[in-house]
Amino acid sequence: MQTVGRRLGVDDAVIPARAAPPATRLAWNRLDLLWVVVVAALLGAGMLKSQGAFSYRWDWSSVWPYFVKTDVLTGQWAPNLLLQGLMTTLRLALWGMLIATLVGLVMGWMRNHARLLLRMVASAYVMTVRNIPPVVFVFIFVYFISNQFMPFLALDQRVSALPVEVQLFLSFLFGPMELINNFFLGLVCLSVFSGAYVTEIVRAGSDSVPRGQTEAARSLGMTNLDIMIRVVWPQALRNVLPSLTGQFIQLIKDSSLVSLVSIQELSFMAQDVQVSTQRVFEVFVLTAVIYFCICFTLSQVFAYLERRHGRAY
Amino acid sequence: MTTPLIDVQNLNKWFGQQHVLRDVYLKINAGQKVVICGPSGSGKSTLIRCLNQLEHHQEGLIYFDGRLVDQHQPYLQDIRRDMGMVFQQFNLFGHMTVLQNCVVPQMRVLGLSEQAARERAMQLLERVRIPEQANKYPAQLSGGQQQRVAIARSLCMQPKVMLFDEPTSALDPEMIKEVLDVMTELAQSGMTMLCVTHEMAFARRIADTMVFMDQGCLVEQANPEDFFERPQSSRTQTFLSQIL
Numbered sequence: 047m048q049t050v051g052r053r054l055g056v057d058d059a060v061i062p063a064r065a066a067p068p069a070t071r072l073a074w075n076r077l078d079l080l081w082v083v084v085v086a087a088l089l090g091a092g093m094l095k096s097q098g099a100f101s102y103r104w105d106w107s108s109v110w111p112y113f114v115k116t117d118v119l120t121g122q123w124a125p126n127l128l129l130q131g132l133m134t135t136l137r138l139a140l141w142g143m144l145i146a147t148l149v150g151l152v153m154g155w156m157r158n159h160a161r162l163l164l165r166m167v168a169s170a171y172v173m174t175v176r177n178i179p180p181v182v183f184v185f186i187f188v189y190f191i192s193n194q195f196m197p198f199l200a201l202d203q204r205v206s207a208l209p210v211e212v213q214l215f216l217s218f219l220f221g222p223m224e225l226i227n228n229f230f231l232g233l234v235c236l237s238v239f240s241g242a243y244v245t246e247i248v249r250a251g252s253d254s255v256p257r258g259q260t261e262a263a264r265s266l267g268m269t270n271l272d273i274m275i276r277v278v279w280p281q282a283l284r285n286v287l288p289s290l291t292g293q294f295i296q297l298i299k300d301s302s303l304v305s306l307v308s309i310q311e312l313s314f315m316a317q318d319v320q321v322s323t324q325r326v327f328e329v330f331v332l333t334a335v336i337y338f339c340i341c342f343t344l345s346q347v348f349a350y351l352e353r354r355h356g357r358a359y
Numbered sequence: 360m361t362t363p364l365i366d367v368q369n370l371n372k373w374f375g376q377q378h379v380l381r382d383v384y385l386k387i388n389a390g391q392k393v394v395i396c397g398p399s400g401s402g403k404s405t406l407i408r409c410l411n412q413l414e415h416h417q418e419g420l421i422y423f424d425g426r427l428v429d430q431h432q433p434y435l436q437d438i439r440r441d442m443g444m445v446f447q448q449f450n451l452f453g454h455m456t457v458l459q460n461c462v463v464p465q466m467r468v469l470g471l472s473e474q475a476a477r478e479r480a481m482q483l484l485e486r487v488r489i490p491e492q493a494n495k496y497p498a499q500l501s502g503g504q505q506q507r508v509a510i511a512r513s514l515c516m517q518p519k520v521m522l523f524d525e526p527t528s529a530l531d532p533e534m535i536k537e538v539l540d541v542m543t544e545l546a547q548s549g550m551t552m553l554c555v556t557h558e559m560a561f562a563r564r565i566a567d568t569m570v571f572m573d574q575g576c577l578v579e580q581a582n583p584e585d586f587f588e589r590p591q592s593s594r595t596q597t598f599l600s601q602i603l
Contacts, residue, residue: 256450262509266513281452
């Protein structure tokens, strides 16, 4: 009888392991290079041709002072409109993510609740917000909903009654205290809007955790709240982290929408600066770069979290 | 006469229009080892899942330790705590290490300190002969190891009865023995056990009562010797002749 390969006998029981051949990976080839050259040439030709028609003289010098100004009285440096707007945008983004997440967790939990009423409330919330355009939502929220409760909160009056140190601390967290009403309005609007999308992510995440996990937790006598916090959500988070990243980036970009109702964040300030400097294109490009930097940083942070979170199990 | 630990009276359950448990009566005394067998779809799993209300029954009464088991009882969590359950698919918490799987429920449900929970967890992991895996994640373990951790996790809650829902059905053949050995040891220690399984040799070794179910009915209940040697109903005879 003929044996295939090496015969396994008593003396040579195991075929010795060999190193794996080097991995072959498709990198650049000549065709790719050709494509890049062709596209670059076309772009270059287009730019040369349009130079006569589109003669814009870029002038950035008048824009920079809107980041940092020198205070006339003290002679010290102080943040100007663009930097102030950037700070407001960052505050809106951070608090917005936090509140939208809380709203999303509560609503997402209600969306899968055994009680019909809670399910209906959560569905109504999601359906309403998701099915009207963001711009329309902002206006409706500000003119019809927020003025049902904002006047009663009277945040600025409450804040001015507080000790100075507390006010300083609050202004570090929420921006200038004289604008607290304005900031809070924008924050609530943005959080309610984004919260609806987070709700759906929370629901999808909870559904992605196998039933057996909940059953095991239940069989051990854990409470429903414990089951959510200890068992379901941690595992759901891993499954939905990529979509949550997307939603948070969306939230930062959506924060520019509240400029429509005079919340003084980055894009609102940018429009101001456009008017006063007349450098429309420069300011647009600058605004785009700033938003890109914020969002890109955030996506890198989440990519890191994803890697770290995914490694554990 | 002592009151039974578990007393099921006239239990009926439907999934939609399907009548999956029909007039089931079952009494289990403390220390008893009951093995339920029967063809798939006969309602074995549903019966033991009704005991700790992972499934809700529509008719009938279940008493556990003198208390009525019902989905609306405020003490349902206490009842579940006192009934350990081991699943076919192990259902270890994937985001926790083996040790955390055993420690976290003790802290949350029994209110133990982390120190005390850790000590008890390690004792039980040793009892299921797996202490060296304490800091691994479930996905890094074999099926047999995972199932033994699941048994330890249930035992951590110091249950009065252990429910096993086909604990070896999802295991590779070479891993079944290690799980059955742990279960045998548990039976010998005097734990009250209710076990759905197809492992008839194991059933014969540990059971003091055999129960046969078919089409939602509890067909026959007898001690192992009578059950295997002199089955009464023709359905039991057919079933046994097919699997033995």
